[in-house]
Amino acid sequence: MMRMTVLASGSKGNSTVISSSRTRVLVDAGLSCRELLRRMALAGEDPSTLDAILITHEHQDHIAGLGVLARRLRIPVFFTEPTHRAWVRMLTPRTTMSYAKWLDHVQREKEARAQSVASTPAHDPAVEAASIAHISAEAAALDATLNPTAVIAVDEDAEDPDAALCDPETPQAARQKADPTHLPAVEYFHAGANFCIGDIAITPFTIPHDAADPCGFVFESEGIRMALATDLGYMPPNVKAALKRIDVLLLESNHDLEMLKDGPYPWSVKQRVLSRVGHLSNHATAEFLQKDYDGTAAWIVLGHLSESNNAPELARLAAEQALANHPTLLGNRILLADQATPLEPICL
Incomplete structure (x- = not known):
């Protein structure tokens, strides 16, 4: 059996648990340590059974609670080397002047x-x-x-006022406080090169996003394949190829084009979201589902929905209309990942 539990998905934080019968991996840690533990408890996921944390890229909504949680659980973190280096730079205080x-x-x-x-x-x-x-x-x-x-400096205690819950005061914790980049163990992977965590085989693939070395993932165990593809500005051929023969697909459907254009974001931010290293619109996601999706998934989870520039009903409608053009795909069930509450676990 494999299980996907989306703890949070959106611009305020992203995190998902991928499990096999023997291995559990947390993909991204974009909420505080305290909130991640709370979400796992709500979803029936035991944090003490996690084997590793796997990071897609270094943006704050994917790594906010990473250091504290990894130290709390004493588990390794898997990055690409450029992503790890970018994360370290973000947490390294630099002096500057006005x-x-x-x-x-x-x-x-x-x-x-x-x-x-x-x-x-x-x-x-x-x-x-x-x-x-x-x-x-x-x-x-x-x-x-x-x-x-x-000028980027991060105070973990300021970000997570309950850090003491996750980082008990011990000589080791005191030493780590002086170095917020300290992790129990770090493992590097490379996009396009398969690797394993326990009995889960993982295929990382490059995604087009404005980060150091962003990746999506395909997870496979016991004949079941699950994929996670969010934070991508468009659907390049390598991503389309990676998302074949998937049983559970977590796919970005970030914004409605008209809502984004009329929305509250500054024009520079709108340009970034609309760019080829930004985020997928409902239209772009629907276009993929209509033209390139092979129809094998039992569940499609639409994720990373913008709270300001999208509506769940619009994201669902666009996906359902795309699938309606292929009657053989109507058995695909569509779920919407939420920012505030975890989804019920999807088990296959």
Whole structure:
């Protein structure tokens, strides 16, 4: 038997448990540790039986509770190496300064140099070397100020006020607090290369999304195949090929095109969502189901629905209309994954 339990799906957090009779894997940890444990309890999933955490990509709605949960459960985390490196960079504090502070810093440096030059004979090599060093320091400060990747710092306790529930105060936990990137164990995989966790065979495939190395997955055990494909801007050939002969399919249906265009997001965000590294619309998902889907899934779960730019009824209607054009596919059952509550487990 295999089981898929969607704990949460949406822009505020994503997490799904994939289980065989002997192995349990948590795919993404996009909620706080406390909330993930609460969702698992609601869904009848025992967190102590999890064997690993598997990460699709490093965006916050997929990794928010990762470090705390992995340390709490003392289980390995599976990433691609670029995704792991991106996650570490996100959690590594960098010093920066505002533009006003930088201007003040430059002015003070100029005044100090002027005083130094006034009190030192002309053409003193030491003064010239010091001047060059000051200019280099100013350039580095400006670079740090303008580099958006240099200002990301995450306080796990601030994000999860109940972190103590998940990270008991022990000498080890205290050491880990100083290093939020610490994990009990890390395993790397590569898109396109099969690997196993316990008795679950996993095929990761590259997806088009604006992350370091985003992946979707096909899980297979005991003759059952389940797939997870969300956070993709369009359906490239490799994804279409990966989603063949699937028994349970979790597929993105993020937004309604008209709701997104008329919605509250800034134009820059709308462009990002609509881009080829953004998210699938209801229309794009329906087009895949109508033209490229092979019809083998007993269940299709529509996930990552936008709360601002979609309505569950619209996502369901688009998918049902796509399947209605193929009478042989009408046996496919459609479910909608929710942001606020876990779905009932799907067992095959």
